[in-house]
Amino acid sequence: MKARVYVSFKPTVLDPQGQTIRGALAGLGHTSVSEVRQGKFFEIEMKPGATRDSAIREMDQIARDVLANPVIEEYRVEFLD
Amino acid sequence: MKARVYVSFKPTVLDPQGQTIRGALAGLGHTSVSEVRQGKFFEIEMKPGATRDSAIREMDQIARDVLANPVIEEYRVEFLD
Numbered sequence: 001m002k003a004r005v006y007v008s009f010k011p012t013v014l015d016p017q018g019q020t021i022r023g024a025l026a027g028l029g030h031t032s033v034s035e036v037r038q039g040k041f042f043e044i045e046m047k048p049g050a051t052r053d054s055a056i057r058e059m060d061q062i063a064r065d066v067l068a069n070p071v072i073e074e075y076r077v078e079f080l081d
Numbered sequence: 082m083k084a085r086v087y088v089s090f091k092p093t094v095l096d097p098q099g100q101t102i103r104g105a106l107a108g109l110g111h112t113s114v115s116e117v118r119q120g121k122f123f124e125i126e127m128k129p130g131a132t133r134d135s136a137i138r139e140m141d142q143i144a145r146d147v148l149a150n151p152v153i154e155e156y157r158v159e160f161l162d
Contacts, residue, residue: 006122021123021147030143032136035126041087042102045116055113062111066102 001046002080003059007068008039042067055079082127083161084140088149089120123148136160 009015018036025033044062046055059077068075090096099117106114125143127136140158149156 008122008124018123025143025147028147030139032128032131032139033125033143034128035124037124038121039124040119040121041089042099043089043116043118043120044114047113047115050113058111058113062106062114066106066109 001048001050001052001055003044003046003055004078004080005042005044005059005063005067006039006076006078007041007063007073008037008075010072010074013072052079082129082131082133082136084125084127084136085159085161086123086125086140086144086148087120087157087159088122088144088154089118089156091153091155094153133160 015037018038021038022033022036025036044059046058050058056077056079059079063075063077064070096118099119102119103114103117106117125140127139131139137158137160140160144156144158145151
């Protein structure tokens with residue numbers, strides 16, 4: 001089973017890295033870009049054998065406890081198969 | 082117009098950060114995880130007015146020239162509207 005976990009800053013949290021990229025793009029002539037926000041994602045491969053339900057629960061726990069900081073970040077889990 | 086650019090290492094490139102996360106997860110009891118690979122994504126908002134064709138071309142250029150390192154990374158562009 002393969003899952004992807006997407007982690008990004010909450011909309012209310014400032015993203016200085018995204019702002020820096022937006023500034024760099026403007027300097028390179030890409031003035032049509034109005035905002036950039038950066039996030040990260042994790043492609044997680046699980047050993048076969050787990051049920052779909054237990055995999056969903058485990059992935060949610062991994063995302064919440066390890067991959068994302070719930071104070072400032074939000075996450076989304078997506079299963080690929 | 083809103084686009085997302087996903088950047089990840091090519092499958093042949095080693096991902097030490099992903100391996101570290103896999104090791105940490107195993108130490109926390111998540112032994113069903115067999116592989117982790119990390120990537121990043123960019124949410125890019127474009128000013129209205131551009132045609133879909135020119136937006137696709139510009140986004141592809143931005144991804145190739147600025148956001149990804151084509152030597153070791155691959156990218157995927159996705160439009161949200």
